[in-house]
Amino acid sequence: MNGFTEKNGILHVDNVPLPEIARLAGTPAYVYSASSIRAQYEALKSAFEKKLPADRQPLLCYACKANSNIGILKLLKTLGGGLEIVSEGELYRGLEAGFKGEKIISTSFGKNEAEVRACMDADIRQFNVEAWEELEQINKIAAEKGKKANVLFRLNPNVSGGGHAKISTGRKDHKFGNTEDKIAEMYRRAAGMKHVNPVGISVHIGSQVTTVESFRPAYENVAALVKRLRAEKLTVERLDIGGGFPIAYDSSSTLLDLDAFAQWVAEIILPLDTEIQLEPGRYMVGNAGVLLTETLYVKETDARKFLVLDAAMNDLIRPTLYEAYHGIRPVVTNAGRNTVSYDVVGPICESGDTFAKERPLTEIRKGELVVIESAGAYGFSMASNYNSRPLPPEILVDGDKIAVIRKRQTLSDLIRGESLPDWLD
């Protein structure tokens, strides 16, 4: 994993040994490598620099649902990209991190009124629209505020993509996007509305798209729709070709060949002569983070050997929610020990609180540190307080520098906002 390397038998994040982070912040803790995030951003950017002319480079709008800590957002902002948001909360975070409205795009599925108002006040770059009533609401709020909002319409290209049924979004039985006919109709009607400006089309076929060839037909469908709209004299000047770019969770993962991907964009999207935007989330941060955890116990039953960690499904829900594979390794190399098959579990009172089943690992003992890898995306951002477990801290390391970008929650944080009914003694 980029940014996480073993030196003298100890796993480091950038130049810092992970046991030092555990001493500083305790466990469980999310630990991120700034150098790794930068490298991912630059890899995507330079793939396009090779294939597209300088004046046609895409705007990389980081999908901050993957990891929305304002420290991470600030790092990505300094790299020059934009931001994709799906809620008023994500807008708030983006603005706090210093993003300007002109680089923020809203793609949320069911935009509520407060969110649309807040986006309008921030003069965001565009709203990606899912439904006719949503468009009417945007038009109405823009009218009240004396503004004209840029809107894009999300195409459902009826293409399979996404590493798991729950994160696949591009087929016609999914709730996302609209058919070409429906978009043509909405686009026409929008062109006649006073407070929206239809500027283009968006598409997003899913997340962790391991069938990377699926991007190509999705983009071809976008191109066909652009031609159809233009034949009706409608203006299409911006295309948002989504996110979903996969990362390696294990050595057999199918990775996106960035050069081939940029080549598809050069062949299919570039000739349409529009601005181009992307919405990568996981790709930017997924491999740049680990969940650092300590072994509480090793419990043996007749059937299994359980490695009981101090992290649980409330900290990282992906394995149980999506049957997702995450690498697991000891922080200090256990050379010379035997390989043991473990069920790696957390302390929560559900059998679903399992990170891995029958995972062969060199023997690990009570008190030893372990990392769960590739946890930088959809890790902390999906964490909860289930079982009244305080949320873990987040630590960002850049070379030798260490920053606690979120403190561990305290017990009093757990009940903040709750109150005792005054009619109970």
Ligand code: LLP
């Ligand atoms: N754009 C739109 C409209 C999206 O819905 C998403 C993700 C993205 C961009 C970013 O996708 P990415 O590049 O990160 O794949 N919690 C799941 C992933 C859900 C993704 C939802 N939408 C997981 O842990 O795998």
